[in-house]
Amino acid sequence: MKKPKPVSGFSKLSKRGKIRWLAENFFSNPEDVARELKSFWYGDPQKQKIFDDFSENTISNYYLPYGLVPNVSVNDTLYCVPMVTEESSVVAAASSAAKFWLSRGGFKAEIVSTKKVGQVHFDWSGDISKLRQVFSALKEHIHQETDHITCNMRKRGGGISDIELIDMTDLEDNYYQLKMTFETCDSMGANFINSTLEESSRVLRNFMAEQPHFTDEERKVTIIMAILSNYTPECMVRASVECPVEDLGTFDSGKMDAKTFAYKFEKAIKIAHIDVHRATTHNKGIFNGIDAVAMATGNDFRAIESCGHTYAARDGKYRSLSYAKVEDGIFKFWLDIPLAIGTVGGLTNLHPLAKRSLEMLNKPTADELMSIIAVTGLAQNFAAVRSLVTTGIQKGHMKMHLMNILNHLEASEKEALEALSYFKDKLVSFTAVREFLNLLRKPSVKNIPKVIYKK
Numbered sequence: 178m179k180k181p182k183p184v185s186g187f188s189k190l191s192k193r194g195k196i197r198w199l200a201e202n203f204f205s206n207p208e209d210v211a212r213e214l215k216s217f218w219y220g221d222p223q224k225q226k227i228f229d230d231f232s233e234n235t236i237s238n239y240y241l242p243y244g245l246v247p248n249v250s251v252n253d254t255l256y257c258v259p260m261v262t263e264e265s266s267v268v269a270a271a272s273s274a275a276k277f278w279l280s281r282g283g284f285k286a287e288i289v290s291t292k293k294v295g296q297v298h299f300d301w302s303g304d305i306s307k308l309r310q311v312f313s314a315l316k317e318h319i320h321q322e323t324d325h326i327t328c329n330m331r332k333r334g335g336g337i338s339d340i341e342l343i344d345m346t347d348l349e350d351n352y353y354q355l356k357m358t359f360e361t362c363d364s365m366g367a368n369f370i371n372s373t374l375e376e377s378s379r380v381l382r383n384f385m386a387e388q389p390h391f392t393d394e395e396r397k398v399t400i401i402m403a404i405l406s407n408y409t410p411e412c413m414v415r416a417s418v419e420c421p422v423e424d425l426g427t428f429d430s431g432k433m434d435a436k437t438f439a440y441k442f443e444k445a446i447k448i449a450h451i452d453v454h455r456a457t458t459h460n461k462g463i464f465n466g467i468d469a470v471a472m473a474t475g476n477d478f479r480a481i482e483s484c485g486h487t488y489a490a491r492d493g494k495y496r497s498l499s500y501a502k503v504e505d506g507i508f509k510f511w512l513d514i515p516l517a518i519g520t521v522g523g524l525t526n527l528h529p530l531a532k533r534s535l536e537m538l539n540k541p542t543a544d545e546l547m548s549i550i551a552v553t554g555l556a557q558n559f560a561a562v563r564s565l566v567t568t569g570i571q572k573g574h575m576k577m578h579l580m581n582i583l584n585h586l587e588a589s590e591k592e593a594l595e596a597l598s599y600f601k602d603k604l605v606s607f608t609a610v611r612e613f614l615n616l617l618r619k620p621s622v623k624n625i626p627k628v629i630y631k632k
């Protein structure tokens with residue numbers, strides 16, 4: 178790699194200019210690199226502009242596979258769920274779990290609550306009882322003075338639902354919060370919440386400055402910051418499945434019966450509740466599903482993940498987000514997950530494929546999409562744990578793993594077919610596949626005797 182030099186005014190360069198700068202400064206084959214980057218541009222410049230404008234300093238598009246999981250029954254409605262993921266086997270696993278539960282009553286989902294949270298963090302020193310006395314007047318003021326921001330949301334049934342004063346001075350000198358809760362209807366609501374919070378901090382500062390019974394010191398408030406919290410434990414959905422144990426059928430080509438499966442499955446979930454190493458991998462499997470649908474529908478998967486992981490550690494120890502129980506002969510498996518998502522605003526209507534995703538899901542409300550996403554997380558988790566307690570995870574992964582290695586080694590269609598058949602009952606590794614292809618690519622065995630004969 179060439180030694181990079183600092184650059185100024187980079188953002189002002191045109192897209193082609195940025196590519197040229199990158200290619201010339203970081204690559205020994207600038208023309209090839211520039212051509213490759215441009216080859217991923219959208220054919221239609223108008224559409225490309227939509228993508229360019231999502232972010233900054235954009236030079237090309239980074240493609241990820243967009244796949245489908247059919248047969249997902251949520252509260253007796255059948256969905257075809259779109260997923261964006263680069264990980265092989267994720268879509269296949271979700272599809273297989275969806276099909277498994279389709280014939281066993283399908284998935285259920287229930288919205289527990291939909292509250293979002295925002296905070297104004299401020300520094301204040303004074304007599305807290307005085308502040309408490311005027312707090313309901315302050316709340317009234319905040320409602321009135323933010324009306325221009327909240328009126329449309331209120332018309333749709335949302336808005337500010339509560340404002341609390343939180344005294345944090347036992348943890349940090351002079352530290353208080355306005356903790357505000359919001360309903361944001363079908364939008365994720367990040368911009369709405371942040372605008373309302375910033376306006377509320379101005380109202381707080383002005384309100385305090387005008388209090389006649391406050392000392393000069395008490396009239397001063399230092400706003401530290403105002404921002405939504407991605408931790409939304411009260412924006413919660415429960416996804417679940419259940420069936421009589423005997424209806425689970427058999428596993429691993431009939432080698433494992435339903436009772437053994439249910440026992441091992443329940444134990445595996447318990448382990449993910451008590452062991453942090455397992456819990457992390459277990460929840461990663463859940464987010465394999467959740468993130469992929471969040472991405473496909475233009476939702477913020479980082480917000481969703483950070484919230485989910487915080488929730489998983491809510492009692493001070495990081496634990497599984499899903500639960501399983503066998504009770505009176507019934508196998509029950511469920512997932513409680515906070516999901517702050519939207520079906521309007523943000524990328525949901527701007528990204529052409531996010532828009533299509535929502536169309537194929539029948540233009541869901543935010544509550545419906547919360548249900549679909551949670552169910553996909555549960556399906557993904559079911560498929561992973563089912564594999565783990567029966568055949569092991571590698572069996573299912575092997576075909577995809579093999580295909581990836583074959584692609585990497587540029588195997589032809591004929592070579593790939595031969596490899597698939599050869600490795601059906603053998604351990605797949607990069608070395609084994611390379612050796613297999615090397616053998617296959619050697620001059621045919623028929624020629625060898627001729628050569629030997631000549632000698």
Ligand code: MEV
Binds near residue numbers: 264459461465
């Ligand atoms: C791999 O991406 C996810 C799994 O490891 C999840 C799990 O172990 O439960 C298969």
